[in-house]
Amino acid sequence: MSAAAQKTSWADDIDDLDGQLPQNEEFVDDNGVRTIIEYTVNEDGKKVKITRKIKRTLQKSVVDHAVAERQKWAKFGLEKGHPPGPDRATTTVGENVALKITAGNKQQDHEQNAEDSTKLKLKAGGAGKVSCRLCKGDHFTAKCPHKNVLGGLDAGGMGETDDLGQEPAPAGPSAVGGPSGATGTKYVPPSMRAGAGRGAGESMRNPGGVGGRGGADDLPTLRVTNISEDTGENDLRELFGVFGRVARVYVGRDRETGAGKGFAFVSFEDRSVAQKAMEKVNGRGYDNLILSVQWSQPRTS
DNA sequence: TATGAGCGA
DSSP: OGGGTSOOOTTHHHHTTTOOSOOOEEEEOTTSEEEEEEEEEOTTSOEEEEEEEEEOOOOOOOOOHHHHHHTTSOOOGGGTTOOSSOOTTTOOOOOOOOOOOOSTTOOHHHHHHHHHHHHHHHHHHOOOOOOOTTTOOSSOGGGOTTHHHHHHHHHHSSSOOOTTOOOOOTHHHHGGGOTTTOSSOOOOOGGGSTTOOSOTTOOSSOSSOOSSSSOSSOOOEEEEESOOTTOOHHHHHHHHHTTSOEEEEEEEEOTTTOOEEEEEEEEESOHHHHHHHHHHHTTOEETTEEOEEEEOOOOOO
16 A cells, blocks of 8 residues: 555546656635646546636534534544545535525515515505404404304405495396406405305315314314424324324424424314324324323413 | 414504
8 A cells, every 4th residue: 555655536546547647736725715736637648737716605504413423533444543524635525505595586686676665565554553344343353252253244245334234235246247347346256256155166164164162273183292303294294194184283393493392283174083193192102202192272372 | 391373454
């Protein structure tokens, strides 16, 4: 192993056959620009000098723990005893490639403009006051305590019936012909028109309904605790999906870091499925942890 | 260790 005294790149071993080529050079200047000079022979048998300059942007690196640990390992094999980090003679380090995802393919400044105008609009148009459309209360319509009663009425006819007793005018059905016939009346989707029974365009909403006071949003939900912090929604869907349709999965996370907090909620369409899943999964091992599955308490507003 | 987010006016 005489090569040990003067180490060369594996690629240079080929060139060494004629032994005429100068040693490759490499240095980094004060601006952090790495310059690599390579000498090689091209297809025509001519000697070629290749100079590459690579600017590496310094960045606060966020490295996976496992990777960070691995960098401290002592080298072994042919690299045994050498200092940490890649040796340029034997290792090619590529530049970091950053994938930047933007909305659409607009130019950056266009996006900026759009953003600004949106902000301005928001600033200018922000009326502020919240008033329930159903009961005029000081809350959002969706939060109205009388939603179930008043909301039902609202579904029957669009728009509120003011005290004048005016009917909303049966303009909806008459507008079927097209926009030419209806002047100034709002578009009424077919599903909302009078006489629109169940049809092809039936609502996606589960018609069976889970017996209960709330309505659509009180699905049978399980609280799963003692999950590892890197368990995601998909993992849980996979885990619970075998028992039946999973309606929703929520993983409790730290708002700042996004790391899991060790619990999750899994909602099912059928209570019996949820019950079964709870029995089967509770106490089961997952990711070296023993899962605990219970019925969830209703969320507090 | 542990009981959920956000949208809208």
